[in-house]
Amino acid sequence: MSRPLLKTLRPWLILLIVLAAVAYALWKYVPLNSSANQGPPGMGQSMPPGGPGGPGGGASRPRPSGGFPGGGHRGMFGESMLVSVGQVVQAPLTVQLDAVGTVTSLNTVNVTARVEGQLSRILFTEGQEVKQGDVLAEIDPRPYQAALKQAEGVVSQYRAQLKNAEIDLARYQELKDEDSIAVQTLDTQAALVRQYQGNLDNALGQLEAAKLNLEFTQVRAPISGRIGLRQVDVGNQVAVNATTPITVLTQTRPISVVFSLPEQQLSTVRRQLKQNPDKLVVEALDRQRQVRLAMGKVASIDNQIDVTTGTFKLRARFDNGDDSLYPNQFVNVRLHAAEVAKALLIPSGALQRDDQGTYVYVIGAEKTVAKQRVTVGISQAEQVEIRQGLNAGQRIVIDGVDRLSDGMTVRVAGEDDAQPAAGRGGEGRQGGAWQQGGQGRGGDGASMGQGRGPRS
Numbered sequence: 001m002s003r004p005l006l007k008t009l010r011p012w013l014i015l016l017i018v019l020a021a022v023a024y025a026l027w028k029y030v031p032l033n034s035s036a037n038q039g040p041p042g043m044g045q046s047m048p049p050g051g052p053g054g055p056g057g058g059a060s061r062p063r064p065s066g067g068f069p070g071g072g073h074r075g076m077f078g079e080s081m082l083v084s085v086g087q088v089v090q091a092p093l094t095v096q097l098d099a100v101g102t103v104t105s106l107n108t109v110n111v112t113a114r115v116e117g118q119l120s121r122i123l124f125t126e127g128q129e130v131k132q133g134d135v136l137a138e139i140d141p142r143p144y145q146a147a148l149k150q151a152e153g154v155v156s157q158y159r160a161q162l163k164n165a166e167i168d169l170a171r172y173q174e175l176k177d178e179d180s181i182a183v184q185t186l187d188t189q190a191a192l193v194r195q196y197q198g199n200l201d202n203a204l205g206q207l208e209a210a211k212l213n214l215e216f217t218q219v220r221a222p223i224s225g226r227i228g229l230r231q232v233d234v235g236n237q238v239a240v241n242a243t244t245p246i247t248v249l250t251q252t253r254p255i256s257v258v259f260s261l262p263e264q265q266l267s268t269v270r271r272q273l274k275q276n277p278d279k280l281v282v283e284a285l286d287r288q289r290q291v292r293l294a295m296g297k298v299a300s301i302d303n304q305i306d307v308t309t310g311t312f313k314l315r316a317r318f319d320n321g322d323d324s325l326y327p328n329q330f331v332n333v334r335l336h337a338a339e340v341a342k343a344l345l346i347p348s349g350a351l352q353r354d355d356q357g358t359y360v361y362v363i364g365a366e367k368t369v370a371k372q373r374v375t376v377g378i379s380q381a382e383q384v385e386i387r388q389g390l391n392a393g394q395r396i397v398i399d400g401v402d403r404l405s406d407g408m409t410v411r412v413a414g415e416d417d418a419q420p421a422a423g424r425g426g427e428g429r430q431g432g433a434w435q436q437g438g439q440g441r442g443g444d445g446a447s448m449g450q451g452r453g454p455r456s
Contacts, residue, residue, distance in 0.1 A: 080409040084399035085363055086347055090392040093343035095268065095380050096334055101259030101284070101316075103329040105252065107223050110245035113139060113238040114216040124247070126229050130221045137246055139238060141217040148214050151207040158203045162196035169193050225251040250327050255320040256299065257284055259333045260311040266301075268378060269314070272338050273298060279339065282316035284325060285332040293324045293331060338378060344386045350398040351376065351384055360390070361397040361404050363412070369397060371406045 113119075117139035124136045169189045175181035228248040232238060238246070261269065272280055280298040285291065296318035305312045316333070318325055325331070350360050351374075358376050361369040377385030390396070397404060404410070 080367075080411050081400055081403050082411045082413055083369075083397045083401075083404070084413045085395045086350065086398040088386065088390045088392050088394045088396060089345050090342055091345055093338075093340040093345060093378060093380060093383070093385055094336065095338040095340075095378050097261055097265055097269075097337050099259040099261055099333045099335070101257040101331050101333040103284075103325045103327055103331060104256050104258050104315075105225075105250045105327045106254060106256055106317075107225070107251040108327070109222050109225075109249045111136060111219060111221070111247045111249050112240075112242055112245045113219060114240060115139060115144065115213050116239050117141075117143065117217065117237070119232060119234055119236050119238050119246070122230060122234055124227050124230075126227060126247075128227045130224065130227055130249070132221055132224045134221045135218050136221055136227070137219040139217040139219070141214055144210065144214040144217055148207070148210040151203065151210040155200065155203040155207050158196060158200040162193065162200050165189065165193040165196050219246060221249060223249060223251055224253075225249045252323060252325075252327065253320050255318050255325050255327070257282065257296070257316045257318065257325070257331060257333060258313055259316070259335075260306070260309070260313050261335070263305050263310050263312055265337065266305070266312055268337050269298070269301065269335075273301065279336065281336045282318075283334040283336075284316075284318065285334060287330075287332065289332050289334075294318045294320060294322075298335070340378065340385065343377070344390055344392060345383045346386055346390070346396060347398045348379065348382050348384050350396045350401065352401055361401060362390070363395040363397065363410065366409075367412065368407060368409050369404055 121138040284293045299317040302313040374389030377387040
């Protein structure tokens with residue numbers, strides 16, 4: 001054979017060798033397949049010992065009872081699928097939702113001056129706990145004391161003018177009754193009394209404003225809380241609209257934690273908040289989720305869902321008597337969202353979904369599976385509540401579900417998986433169960449058509 005011809009046929013020879021190797025491997029290791037799992041076509045019954053000419057002549061024998069139960073259809077190569085099963089249990093269910101939250105003060109105030117002036121005294125210590133109304137700082141009060149005296153003088157002036165005008169009005173009224181004065185004079189005096197009354201009211205308002213300004217020279221705590229760092233020193237000029245506050249006051253008792261949950265949990269939380277708000281307990285945990293920092297309750301839910309994240313915000317309220325929570329601190333949150341006293345629970349791996357909804361595979365008495373539609377309730381960790389479709393004690397498939405179809409016969413892990421493994425070293429199978437001995441197909445006693453082990 002010429003060298004060019006050999007070079008041309010070399011790829012085809014390699015392909016032929018590969019196909020031969022694959023065919024040999026299939027012939028040696030793959031059991032024969034038939035709809036009844038009993039061997040090649042035409043040999044659906046076991047032959048008697050000694051082959052076709054042995055005792056019994058080839059008369060058929062009934063199929064051994066060790067075959068696949070239930071008569072359901074099987075998987076690939078005539079064998080049923082190996083699956084793991086679990087039971088539907090009835091037990092109490094506590095729904096706990098985990099999230100990450102931020103400690104947020106209920107009230108934070110920038111303490112600023114309400115009147116202009118020079119800051120004369122600082123009366124607080126940084127980090128101090130103060131109560132509402134405590135004096136924190138003082139502004140030089142002397143200009144406002146002088147303004148108050150001026151306002152008091154104006155009030156006295158208008159009060160005296162008003163009193164004199166009222167006396168004249170009473171005198172003119174007597175003269176009018178005696179027809180000794182013109183009516184126009186009486187009306188003019190009455191108008192003058194009203195004018196002085198208005199002047200007095202205006203002066204009284206200015207007097208109250210002067211008193212307030214003098215009071216505002218003492219900067220007081222608007223809320224109870226913890227004082228922050230001082231940002232303005234004594235001697236500086238402070239103004240009403242200054243951008244830099246004297247200090248920042250933060251409320252720490254009580255305090256809140258804001259956190260977010262997926263929108264799928266909204267109905268559960270809202271239902272519990274409406275029916276049993278006291279049971280919406282929130283735990284604030286440290287970063288390792290090992291130490292519980294504080295216990296609180298859900299106070300409110302935000303009025304909308306964040307469309308960018310698909311979550312909604314909640315605010316939990318904590319007494320924080322020991323100051324374990326600090327403003328702007330990040331904490332892990334565990335929300336006890338709901339409690340069900342008697343819930344039907346299944347592992348979440350058993351639940352399947354399709355276009356028509358959710359379902360599970362239920363194992364019958366003959367180890368055949370049936371697709372069962374279910375109504376799902378609350379999901380918690382690896383458990384799912386079933387509200388309709390199952391009963392307590394039923395067995396369902398939890399592993400190997402993706403290979404099943406309705407009506408298929410299965411083998412249960414821990415119950416049936418040891419039977420076919422016993423004959424993997426050249427043992428024959430009879431009636432679906434592996435039998436010791438018999439490796440040939442002639443008169444050595446092995447049953448024909450029941451599957452074969454690897455050929456030597």
